[in-house]
Amino acid sequence: MKRFAIGLLLSLLTLPVIANELLVSKQSFSIDNFETFNGKRIPKVTVGWESYGQLNDDKSNVILITHYFTGSSHAAGRYTAEDSQPGYWDAIIGPGKAIDTDKYFVISSDTLVNAAVHDPNVITTGPATINPATGKPYGLDFPVVTIRDFVNVQKALLESLGINKLHAVVGPSMGSLQAIDWASAYPDWVERMVSVIGMVQSDAWTTLALEQWSAPIRLDPNWQQGNYYDGTPPTQGLTNALMLITQQALYPDFINQLQRDHAPLEKAPLNDINASHSVVNWLTNAAAQRASVMDANHVLYLVRACQLFMAGHGDSLQQGLSNITAKSLFLPATNDLLLMPYMAKQGHDKLVELGKPSQYDEITGTQGHLDGIYRIQQQADTLRAFLDGPL
């Protein structure tokens, strides 16, 4: 109840100080003796969370936002009025926006094994966390966790606030995996499910694509089977992983437009096999910057959680989708090269086949997978109608 009161207080504090602007702050939530999906125990898990808008009296206006692979609970608003960047979906979350914080209590939490452990605005538990049994970081002693574990932590957080019903759960990319698993695992909770740039299971292709992200980390001699916390971390491997992730999440038009001065016959790479094209240096630097707040082991665990994903985490996808009672909306991005539209289509088609209410539309743009983040505004009207409409 205390946490609930704090949550309410926070949501009051986050009323817009500037018109249509949310000011938000991070809170923390812990669970003792957390049991993972694969039957292991973690003595204590702690995650960060944020909320926007006010919880109504019967706690029936809750929308849960679940974050993407390299994202966090910072879905909307700014931490201070001077913040240069708002949360990633600020375009659709806020007063009067598609996910209207004048109506809904919107809440989002950091996942377990969140990549950005060194970001001061992220609170997570994973291999970089101190293992109370040894006084040292878990490293690879941390159990493999699944999307279901992310969901179960969110459920405990919501229960701590007295919530037992979600008006909707909405997430992009890895967040979409959580949204679908929520709808399948806890159908009594979930009234509406929105999957943006998502999939209903990791197929063979995607499992391989994800594995490519782990490879550079494992190759880096500093990785040391995950025991690098006393030494030098595998920064180069992590940087290379992020270069791959970044490119796979984009689309040629966008990169070629951004780097329109690129010249194939640059002198340095023509004369020296160890020199790189300017465009390579640009991506390397951008990835190195992102790597500076991330932990390499956490990325390995995130990859694994996504590889293990199947809606419902049961015996079959069919069974997992059969459990869903929520009204569903799938919004893949047409030019997505990472989770192509066929993956969302598979979920939508199967739900329709099972006689369940489901809508499907595509987000267009030149940023590929990231159109689901940066062009979400395109689907604002559809989202609003879906969320405000009847079941």
Add this chain to the structure above:
Amino acid sequence: MKRFAIGLLLSLLTLPVIANELLVSKQSFSIDNFETFNGKRIPKVTVGWESYGQLNDDKSNVILITHYFTGSSHAAGRYTAEDSQPGYWDAIIGPGKAIDTDKYFVISSDTLVNAAVHDPNVITTGPATINPATGKPYGLDFPVVTIRDFVNVQKALLESLGINKLHAVVGPSMGSLQAIDWASAYPDWVERMVSVIGMVQSDAWTTLALEQWSAPIRLDPNWQQGNYYDGTPPTQGLTNALMLITQQALYPDFINQLQRDHAPLEKAPLNDINASHSVVNWLTNAAAQRASVMDANHVLYLVRACQLFMAGHGDSLQQGLSNITAKSLFLPATNDLLLMPYMAKQGHDKLVELGKPSQYDEITGTQGHLDGIYRIQQQADTLRAFLDGPL
């Protein structure tokens, strides 16, 4: 002249022993004191080559086939009647086929820095070659080479056979880069140019995608800045590079069909962060097998040659394409995720804009980039008409 005689003899020997079957053997060609595009000297380069069909009296029936990134001069036929696999484009090269060896003298050579240095049927010169100055492999002392260098070696080979005109040059993927550069650099030679799954320059997107292939090799601690010839080679890095190359050259439908028993929630990866899904083990093993005949430094040099590519290797793409006088045919694959159809379209559109004869069509299929290899038969009639038709 001696080489020419041997070539003729070989082409006689390779007359079909079984109906529509070519028996072929590898020959070798050397150049002393080869000057590279970037102005360096290589004391001796040696490459392998094969030919199919007979050179006519006025040497006007020559079709040059240029190979792809992980390919070789083995474009058609079998080395022995027992060979399980013919050359990669056997479907379209042979007696009575689209590239009809009853009419044409078809020739293909291994490129410089060919990846498969340990394949007994590949002859190449690159970082793994002994540097006569030191008695040890060149390693990274080998100069950076370009697609133009590959072309110049082929030109010397053809000249050694008394040839100075190409009825056509035809190549898939990296072979297409060579074909286009041939048409731009030596327009007096090239009457017809066929680019299959190709590009006319490496744009920013592609330069980055190629760089991702180098990253795992450079990360492998055994790479040692390319000086691994006395020790353990960077096999894991090379294997990871090949996993990436293989996946990028394919398309989801194909992999998902092939691995239709894939189950996301496999027990081993669920319980152990160091265990992998079966599908990952499958790709790892396939890549490790390919890696066993390849040299990691050669892959780095091939990547660089492709990154540096611009048709004509001059001041601009416009200038490079302006030089072309050949009749052109572009055949990208619709589902190609590596060199998407827009790249071939760019070349075709610019040539048409310049008032030059160019045709464009797409190869359809589920194997992505590799549809240009495995589904080339689809374009057999178009190819035949293009090759047999007037200028």
